[in-house]
Amino acid sequence: MSESTQFMKHDAILDLVGGMAQVLRKQLSDRNLDNPAVIGIHTGGAWLAQHISRLLQLQEPTGLLDISFYRDDFTQIGVNPQVRPSRIDFDVDGRNIVLVDDVLHTGRTIRAAMNEIFDYGRPASITLVTLIERSGRELPIQPDVIGLSPPLGLDDHIKLNGPEPLSLEILHGARTAR
Amino acid sequence: MHNLQLNEHGRLRHFLTIEGLSRELLLQILDTAESFAALPGRPVKKVPLLRGRIITNLFFENSTRTRTTFELAAKMLSADVINFNISTSATTKGETLLDTLRNIEAMHSDMFVVRHAQSGAAHFIARNASPRVSVINAGDGRHAHPTQAMLDMFTIRKHKGDFTPLRVAIVGDVLHSRVARSQILALNTLGVSEVRIVGPRTLLPTEARALGVHVFHDLAEGIRDVDVVIMLRLQNERMDGALLPNEHEYFRLYGLTDERLESAKPDAIVMHPGPMNRGIEMDSEVADGPRSVILQQVSYGIAVRMAVMSMAMQSQADLGGEA
Numbered sequence: 001m002s003e004s005t006q007f008m009k010h011d012a013i014l015d016l017v018g019g020m021a022q023v024l025r026k027q028l029s030d031r032n033l034d035n036p037a038v039i040g041i042h043t044g045g046a047w048l049a050q051h052i053s054r055l056l057q058l059q060e061p062t063g064l065l066d067i068s069f070y071r072d073d074f075t076q077i078g079v080n081p082q083v084r085p086s087r088i089d090f091d092v093d094g095r096n097i098v099l100v101d102d103v104l105h106t107g108r109t110i111r112a113a114m115n116e117i118f119d120y121g122r123p124a125s126i127t128l129v130t131l132i133e134r135s136g137r138e139l140p141i142q143p144d145v146i147g148l149s150p151p152l153g154l155d156d157h158i159k160l161n162g163p164e165p166l167s168l169e170i171l172h173g174a175r176t177a178r
Numbered sequence: 179m180h181n182l183q184l185n186e187h188g189r190l191r192h193f194l195t196i197e198g199l200s201r202e203l204l205l206q207i208l209d210t211a212e213s214f215a216a217l218p219g220r221p222v223k224k225v226p227l228l229r230g231r232i233i234t235n236l237f238f239e240n241s242t243r244t245r246t247t248f249e250l251a252a253k254m255l256s257a258d259v260i261n262f263n264i265s266t267s268a269t270t271k272g273e274t275l276l277d278t279l280r281n282i283e284a285m286h287s288d289m290f291v292v293r294h295a296q297s298g299a300a301h302f303i304a305r306n307a308s309p310r311v312s313v314i315n316a317g318d319g320r321h322a323h324p325t326q327a328m329l330d331m332f333t334i335r336k337h338k339g340d341f342t343p344l345r346v347a348i349v350g351d352v353l354h355s356r357v358a359r360s361q362i363l364a365l366n367t368l369g370v371s372e373v374r375i376v377g378p379r380t381l382l383p384t385e386a387r388a389l390g391v392h393v394f395h396d397l398a399e400g401i402r403d404v405d406v407v408i409m410l411r412l413q414n415e416r417m418d419g420a421l422l423p424n425e426h427e428y429f430r431l432y433g434l435t436d437e438r439l440e441s442a443k444p445d446a447i448v449m450h451p452g453p454m455n456r457g458i459e460m461d462s463e464v465a466d467g468p469r470s471v472i473l474q475q476v477s478y479g480i481a482v483r484m485a486v487m488s489m490a491m492q493s494q495a496d497l498g499g500e501a
Contacts, residue, residue: 066213069225083209085216119222 003172007150007158010165016131016147017048021055024098024129024145033096033125039063041113042084044102044160048131052100063088070112092121102160104130104146107139132158132168182304191493192304192313193486195322196363204331204367210485211332215478217254227488228257234287236278236303237316238264238294243452244316244326247476248291251483260287275299276306283308289491290314297321297356312490314483320356325486326451327360329479331368333471334406336478337447341368347394347401347442349376350410350432350459353383353421357451358410366390376400377432380421397432402441409434409450409459425458434460436467447471 008016028036040049040062049062068083099113110128117123131147136154152158157171181198185191190203217223233252235245245261252259264278273281282290289312292300297319304313317323331341338344346365352358352375365373375382376394386393394400401407412428422428434448448460448470456462464470 069213069227083213085213087216115226119220119224121221 005170005172006167007170008168010167013131013160013166013168014051017051018055020129020131020145020147021052024052024127025056027127027144028096028098031125033127036096036098036127037063037090037092038098038100039065039088039113039117041099041101041109042066042086044131044162045100047160047163047166048102048129049098049100050163052098052129060090063090065113065116067109067112067116070116072108072112086116088117088120092117092123094122094124097123097126098129099126100129102130103132103134103158104128104141104143105134105136107137107141110141111139131160134158182301185493185496187493187496189493189496190486190489192300192315193324193490194300194304194313194315196324196327196360196367197322199367201367201369204328204364207328207482207485207489208332208335210489211328211478211481214254214484215481217481217484218477224254224256226256228252228255228491231255231257231288231491232286233257233259233289233291233487234282234285235259235261235291235316236264236282236293237262238292238296238299239317240265241293241317243476244293247479248314248316248325248483251480251487252291254480255484255488257289257487260285275302279303279306283311287311288494289487291316293317295319310494312493314486314490317356320354320359322360323356323451324360324364325479325483326357327364328486329475329482330357330361330408330449330451331364332478332482333449333475334447336474337471338405341365341370344370344406345372345374345404346370346406346408347374347376347404348391348408348410349397349400349434351381351412352377352386352410353381354413355410358408359389361408362389362391374400374404378422378428397434398438398441401439401446404442405446407434407439407442407446407448409448409454411451411453412455412458425455429458433458434464436461436463439464439469445469449475452476 037060038049038053040046042064046064053062064087066084066086128143129145130143133143133146133149134152155173159169161167161169183192183194235248237245249259291314292303293316299318300313300315307313315322315324348358362373373391374394375386375391376397382393448464450472
């Protein structure tokens, strides 16, 4: 078992998400991206997407992506038995999508998520929002809105638990998840 | 005992029969199928999971529907599909099954979907295929048709939720039915409360009680208070002797009509693996009626076959490296 540290608790995370929503709102308006639709990546991103959607006062239900079928490491890890169906109840065509994930690490999850979104339609734009941005990128993918960029060791793994309460945990010396 | 179907991590490597598979594994197949069932509602009805993989349909016995749903399932997983209709191909020119197998392996196939009139054919191919090939049984003789059984379980779960309180009646030609054999195994593994088989003595297997089922010869009695009625096709092509007086007589005694269905629970569903003989196994008013879920079975068949194919392909991931 690896050692873990509690990094941040529910209220602090919600404060952070509140700040992110403000930055996001300003960015969307500066870039004339109206009528945004929020999609969260299963599981952590989906919890955060709910909060962001509420803070932006959006009426539509948030979309949910489980990118298991779009991962590039299927030949190494196979199908995740806990895979959940993705669910996007709005028309993606021509929409300004706000894509929400908990941790941006290698960028591979985001690549898979964008591939899946394009199988639902052709969005006008995708804006990437992540609670945590960390080092270790393997693809040219950068977030538009970030909560925090904590300094983490190569072997450290940061994880969002939730949905109620939310907490961020750092696992030291854990094999990094991709 | 070593189970040919599982790899050393206990994961599905081949899918040949329900026998020897755990309740957890069957539920995992159903859960995985659940996530594929949403795909047809999307603009792009495909996921890239098996991109670059080659799946070969080896059909030694004709079946348009089963072959088509396997093909569709493979294509929705982005695999490439080759169809071999062997009854019209090399084996009639004297090539042995093993030679056929080696030839198709040499075409770099990653998975064989096998249908054969002989019981045990899929097992034979699984035992003799290279370690990088997975085999799915699409029906072998009278033995097994496990993907059909699993799509039936998926359909039942969609309508009834929990398996444990359910009473299920399987009606008709159980003796010749690989579908029934696989269904009985699956239903008992999933822990339903009772499985019944209903039909004339000549069409029910003698080992019925060993299968863990209750036997009925009267239709109305056999489907009394059941939650699910599964009608089977009369398999004239597999009957060796005169097991039945005639089809008219069969319908009079065992054909499902709205009137007879009244003895089942009011919310009972009616299933049939197809192809259905209207007016022999069941009346059109039942087949097209509100309790019939026959066409849903066909749609769900695609999602279940996608689940089985992707899970079996996963065992190749366990081998490590690229094929």
